[in-house]
Amino acid sequence: MSESLDTAVKTNPQGDPITSVAAPKPTEVKKDPHAEAKKQRVVTPEYMFFEAKRTKEFITGSEAAKEAVRRSNVDLSIAYPITPQSETMQLIGVLYGEGYVKEYYRGEEEYGVMSAIAGASRAGVRCFTATAGPGTLRGIEPIASWPGHRLPAVCMFTCRVVNAPLAIQPDNIEVSYLLNCGMIVFHAENQQDMFDFIMKAFIISEMNDVTLPVGVCCDGFFVTHARGYVHMQEKGIKLPPREAWRGAVPVLDAENPPARLSRDAPVQKSNFMAYNIHAVWQQEVWAAVERSRKYINKFMGGLCSAENMENADAVIIASGSAAAQSREAVRLCADKGIKVGLIKVRSLRPFPTEELRQLCKNTKLIVIPEFNYVGWLAREVATAIYGHSKAKIIAGPHVYGGQSMPVELIVDEVESGLTGKKSTNVPLSAIMGTDVDQGAVSHFMQNI
Amino acid sequence: MKTTEQKPERIIVPGPAGFHPPSAAQLGVMLPDPGQGLMYGLLEPNEDLVIEEMARKMLTSPNATLFPGPMVLWAWNEHAVEKAKAVLEIAAQIPDVLIIPMPDYRPKYPKIDPEEVINPNHPNLTIWGNKIEACIFIGVHCHYANLTLKMIRAGTNCCTSAICAEQGHEDAMLTVRDSDTAKLKKVAQIFKRVRESMGLKLPANGENVRFTGTQSKVHGGKTHTNPLVFMPTPGGTAGAAAFGHSPEQMKREG
Numbered sequence A: 001m002s003e004s005l006d007t008a009v010k011t012n013p014q015g016d017p018i019t020s021v022a023a024p025k026p027t028e029v030k031k032d033p034h035a036e037a038k039k040q041r042v043v044t045p046e047y048m049f050f051e052a053k054r055t056k057e058f059i060t061g062s063e064a065a066k067e068a069v070r071r072s073n074v075d076l077s078i079a080y081p082i083t084p085q086s087e088t089m090q091l092i093g094v095l096y097g098e099g100y101v102k103e104y105y106r107g108e109e110e111y112g113v114m115s116a117i118a119g120a121s122r123a124g125v126r127c128f129t130a131t132a133g134p135g136t137l138r139g140i141e142p143i144a145s146w147p148g149h150r151l152p153a154v155c156m157f158t159c160r161v162v163n164a165p166l167a168i169q170p171d172n173i174e175v176s177y178l179l180n181c182g183m184i185v186f187h188a189e190n191q192q193d194m195f196d197f198i199m200k201a202f203i204i205s206e207m208n209d210v211t212l213p214v215g216v217c218c219d220g221f222f223v224t225h226a227r228g229y230v231h232m233q234e235k236g237i238k239l240p241p242r243e244a245w246r247g248a249v250p251v252l253d254a255e256n257p258p259a260r261l262s263r264d265a266p267v268q269k270s271n272f273m274a275y276n277i278h279a280v281w282q283q284e285v286w287a288a289v290e291r292s293r294k295y296i297n298k299f300m301g302g303l304c305s306a307e308n309m310e311n312a313d314a315v316i317i318a319s320g321s322a323a324a325q326s327r328e329a330v331r332l333c334a335d336k337g338i339k340v341g342l343i344k345v346r347s348l349r350p351f352p353t354e355e356l357r358q359l360c361k362n363t364k365l366i367v368i369p370e371f372n373y374v375g376w377l378a379r380e381v382a383t384a385i386y387g388h389s390k391a392k393i394i395a396g397p398h399v400y401g402g403q404s405m406p407v408e409l410i411v412d413e414v415e416s417g418l419t420g421k422k423s424t425n426v427p428l429s430a431i432m433g434t435d436v437d438q439g440a441v442s443h444f445m446q447n448i
Numbered sequence B: 001m002k003t004t005e006q007k008p009e010r011i012i013v014p015g016p017a018g019f020h021p022p023s024a025a026q027l028g029v030m031l032p033d034p035g036q037g038l039m040y041g042l043l044e045p046n047e048d049l050v051i052e053e054m055a056r057k058m059l060t061s062p063n064a065t066l067f068p069g070p071m072v073l074w075a076w077n078e079h080a081v082e083k084a085k086a087v088l089e090i091a092a093q094i095p096d097v098l099i100i101p102m103p104d105y106r107p108k109y110p111k112i113d114p115e116e117v118i119n120p121n122h123p124n125l126t127i128w129g130n131k132i133e134a135c136i137f138i139g140v141h142c143h144y145a146n147l148t149l150k151m152i153r154a155g156t157n158c159c160t161s162a163i164c165a166e167q168g169h170e171d172a173m174l175t176v177r178d179s180d181t182a183k184l185k186k187v188a189q190i191f192k193r194v195r196e197s198m199g200l201k202l203p204a205n206g207e208n209v210r211f212t213g214t215q216s217k218v219h220g221g222k223t224h225t226n227p228l229v230f231m232p233t234p235g236g237t238a239g240a241a242a243f244g245h246s247p248e249q250m251k252r253e254g
Helices: A002-007 A035-039 A045-051 A061-070 A086-098 A110-123 A134-138 A140-145 A174-178 A191-205 A274-300 A321-335 A353-359 A376-385 A407-419 A438-446 B047-060 B078-091 B123-130 B142-155 B181-197 B213-218 B247-253
Strands: A054-060 A076-079 A103-106 A127-131 A154-159 A184-188 A214-219 A227-233 A304-307 A314-318 A340-345 A347-349 A365-367 A392-394 B037-039 B042-044 B065-068 B097-099 B134-138 B159-163 B174-176
Touching: A045 A191, A054 A061, A061 A086, A061 A191, A061 A227, A076 A086, A076 A110, A086 A103, A086 A127, A110 A127, A110 A134, A110 A140, A134 A140, A134 A174, A140 A174, A154 A174, A154 A191, A174 A184, A174 A214, A184 A191, A184 A274, A191 A214, A191 A227, A191 A274, A214 A321, A274 A347, A274 B142, A304 A353, A314 A321, A314 A376, A314 A407, A321 A340, A321 A407, A353 A376, A365 A407, A376 A392, A392 A407, B037 B047, B042 B047, B047 B134, B047 B159, B047 B174, B047 B181, B065 B078, B078 B134, B078 B181, B123 B142, B134 B142, B142 B159, B159 B181
Parallel strands: A076 A103, A076 A127, A127 A154, A154 A214, A184 A214, A314 A340, A314 A365, A365 A392, B065 B097, B065 B134, B134 B159, B159 B174
Antiparallel strands: A054 A227, A184 A347, A304 A340, B037 B042, B037 B174
């Protein structure tokens, strides 16, 4: 080394010897940013969900969604920012950088994103996106067309207020718009649900006899921004890729024109048969929703879960973050000597109709707390158990516009429901069932 | 879900079921598990019994018809070709059977020729046009098969069967699932056994497939053919153009 330095004396343009020698460059080892992703191995859904060892981490809901996508062999993810899902999709961008997601870009706005998801799913790839509140409603036309096109995809809805007035706070009113699209709709209670539901949604969505999109909803901020313990499988395994050739419909064949982004439209093409085909087409979409039940039972342990139901004086039925608040209300009620059961609804579409009929057939009081004004879950429950239960149903308490739900509010409704005491938070018009205290109704009316 | 062993009332039977009857899923019919089948909307634990009933219907009903779909009509790959051959083996066991293809899923405009094709957007026209009282769908994508089966049940008296490569079809009166080439060959064998037990003979020259009027015109006035001489080859002459589905025509259909 020293010999080579002696013989390689250089001069500057003026002829002066250059005495300093540039330091040798460190040997640069260019690290492949996709190296870890390339090492992932495919495992069966059964192994992933039921057998793989899990470790516990304390992460936000957005991070849980990211970790779910990391293990879900996702081909394409399209982002458009809107609070509170912006962080989620930004984290999916990190996954793209690491090679866990094959394609990723920012769409023009939600209509464009949901339309592009339709095209990508039609082309046969596994797709993920997320939106919230006004974004959901902006994208709802293409979203509502996904089931009719039989497009498997997973969309995360981090529910928030729908404008106006402008607000970005938690409120799950947007779920009510999704319930009649023909898609499968799950409602996650916490970060763990967010992680599990997304991964399982891909598998259920792509079952041949289902072939439908799945919306995984959660209550924004409470789940997306707050941290919770999440038990996760190792990063080195992932779900099998989508087998688009097994779908209930052929994938888009771009090499054999004419290629169409939408299914052949019977309304445009035929005459007197058009009504018939559209009618049975809609039937078929909802039949596919029905078929998803067995997969939800298999992979998610049921459309709903029931806790503390034996000899319960009352039952709280809740979904999403309201289920978490209700669990604490059950504990407070127990401290007061009131035995209260909890039914947590995981799947809103399909809805656990038969399950609720069985669980509530002898129930006297049902309380349904919700994070929205309209009480969509209460309507669903009342419709499902009508004629199968004589329970008084209290459609409340409701909080919305960003309000949190004090646990005591739920406890109050359980107590007033059982004692006949007037509620301060739920109007009598929101109390259903044969067991309504007419005296209380009269008292309420006199005090208006 | 009720099984055939409990002998309850049949749920999915030949129609016309009504102007717009509920789907089988709405009526509580669920798809069978592997090895099982559905017989008139009831779970049949032994799929062979379902196949036997398919055979009886196809051997005794007027104008029994096989409706092959795109997955066995086009030589996508070796597997598709093998399945297509197996479908023809089934056809070879049914005297006077018709074969009317469902080559694609596009609505036929301005009107369908029911003697040429069946189409999921108006399948009842082909059923009515040929007075078909029993049929089997094979190789149709599940979504389109389900549309077809619902409309046929609503508006016709045809007994429908679906031999499905996936999970089966609730709206078919008879259905079996997971039908790969081996199972299709098994279906052909069961059809043979049932036919022989009924004392039904095949023509000596093997020409047991009856042409529709349109097919007969295309084939120079012949009335029947031997399905086994139609055996396809991968990438062979049995392309779309041979059946009138040229790229030009597809473009015209838009």
